Amino acid sequence: MFIRIGDMDNVFGAMDLLRNKMDQFLDDFDKSYDYGSGLSFISSGPRTALYEEKDAFEIRVEVPGIAKEDLNITLQGNYLEITGSRTIDAPEGYKVHRSERGTRSFSRNFTLPDGIDAEKVEAALRDGILYLKLPKSEVARPKQIAIG
Numbered sequence: 001m002f003i004r005i006g007d008m009d010n011v012f013g014a015m016d017l018l019r020n021k022m023d024q025f026l027d028d029f030d031k032s033y034d035y036g037s038g039l040s041f042i043s044s045g046p047r048t049a050l051y052e053e054k055d056a057f058e059i060r061v062e063v064p065g066i067a068k069e070d071l072n073i074t075l076q077g078n079y080l081e082i083t084g085s086r087t088i089d090a091p092e093g094y095k096v097h098r099s100e101r102g103t104r105s106f107s108r109n110f111t112l113p114d115g116i117d118a119e120k121v122e123a124a125l126r127d128g129i130l131y132l133k134l135p136k137s138e139v140a141r142p143k144q145i146a147i148g
Helices: 005-028
Strands: 048-052 056-062 071-076 079-086 104-111 122-126 129-135
Touching: 048 104, 056 079, 071 129, 079 129
Parallel strands: none
Antiparallel strands: 048 056, 056 129, 071 079, 079 104, 122 129
16 A cells, blocks of 8 residues: 555644644633724733832722723722723725724722722823733721730
């Protein structure tokens, strides 16, 4: 029985294609998908990270393409709400041939574990990331009690 080299190339080519597809599938398996129009939103809002240190919380929110005027941050006790929207308008006098950057609105809500001192909250928007520094209220901060 003779096997032609071309037949073997076809078999190995098919195996290579299958391996590449499986690698791609496994690489994408744990990634979040954006079924919307442009911003990498997962479910109801942009990706966030919440950090805690002794005296404060820090939240970082990915908001690419959104101006600070289009963001709204509301704090009530330990309840935080961040809302925003992005609108894309064609420059004046231009005709749109293709637009993959659609408009999008979001609202993210957080209930923080401790109360926040609203007077000392700091917010900054740099490189498409919203940084919120939320100092804990005096009541929420741990205190060392000396034994007398």
